[in-house]
Amino acid sequence: MQNSGISVIFEGRNIQRLLEGLMVTAEIAFISIILGSLLGIIIGITRTSRSKILIFFGRLYLEIFRIIPILVWLFIVYFGVTTALSIDLSGMTVSIIVFTLWGAAEIGDIVRGALQSLPKHQIDSGKAIGLSNYGLYRYILIPQAIRRMIPASINLATRMVKTTSLVVLIGVIDVVKVGQQIIELSRLKVPSASFWVYGIIFVLYFIICYPLSVLAKKLEAKWQY
Template structure:
């Protein structure tokens, strides 16, 4: 009987091991790979946001089509060109697709996919201008967008033709500078110029195009994400062979009826009506980020303020160093350090919202600390001395006598700090945070109505 029981137990364990072996040896479908792709915000027709809040354009449509073809997922981060490149260098994103020319200088830092578009530099002038050649630019000013091949080309011929250059962060302001007469011409990639003029009915005209023909590619860090490059190249080849590539290109810069053109109402009321949800979303982001940042700043600032008025010299010294350092460093430098510097140093990824809240919180804490110190020092010292003479300990006199009076004095300064922090959120658009300012930039990138939007 005992032998029979042992045989049954052995059979059970053998069967169980067999089932486990079968399950473990069964092929499991690999998880879908996901890539974070950084892009520009103001480079139509390659990338821009439509009225529904979706990112569209040649780059976006190609990227989505290739991702579908090669079975991988993408997360788009519209940061602006400079911030996108810095995010790639810091390891915050996997790749950059932003109408990026594959120059020899960039190839030293990045690996590129196969070229997906051949472009060149064009010059556009106001329709009221008689300028048609580079020689006629002498003694005048031209507009370019920072970091573009148009800017590089203008710089390369600046000395020869004797003109000055104004550099802008986005295309919309560059065009507006020409339309308003501050600059006589703009240099930009010819598809971008042509699309902007045609789709937004700008009073400008192209006088030259395809100078310095360049190829666009998707950039990744050197010797990294080779599997992404291989997948992109395979997908691009497939799209070209099945005709989908030509459909995407013709959709934005073709000459047929399928070419995308702007139908947005550009009157002030029309712009508000069309973009109200997007603007409200940007406003909400601005407000809640301000409140969260100030909540963190208040906790840190009150602690630092108490340390600053402490009788313990080491605590006072620590608080003084922090306050002087944070008040002395420009907010934009602190933003770049937290969002790009720290992740690159520690090989981690940091969300733009987290970086924004951290930046504002640390910066505002220094000013709140001084508000607390000023409020405490504004109370007559005689009250502290009277409390001590009555035998009250330091912390008790602060709690019961000094702080209740000091807080009433601090309230106006706290309100002022809230307003300052609210306005400081606009600086954070430099890292792609979609608050109210960045929302405005994204809308302007689509309709080029900068004066109405601002």
């Protein structure tokens, strides 16, 4: 193994460093999906209101994040907003902010779709028994919508994990950055280092994302109406 390209993976603390980088990737995705879900639920509910203004701004917010690439948002916040406001934010913090806002936009659309897909007669029945709007959402709409939201939300989480590879461009030491550092230090003595290092990174992403994809498909099939 000493003379083979894969040996670079087992030198020093390389394996540990890659796992630590993977934890950074997972941390960004996990925190962002949690915060994004909380904000997204509010956005989704407002987009089902009768207010055309709320619907318009909710739709505008979604389209802004869908049209402008996430990488551009990372640059805007990291280089632009921090400079304009004279604040010092780490790459990690900027990543969580951007991914939270993106997640909120996507979750908001998922919530809107789930709520609007519910049969209208259930809303009418809830109103007929005297439920307030709050009670209507709490006891009838939200519990049913959650079952429709979860598979799509899990799929969003897998997209978010994969997209975190962009944060390396604003200085975050994630699994991709660690891999690049290992390759830079090893490329002269181990020319095939990049193949093995990126191969391991592929496996690490697969270990996280594939189970989530399978879970989403199973839940979608189980809860399909």
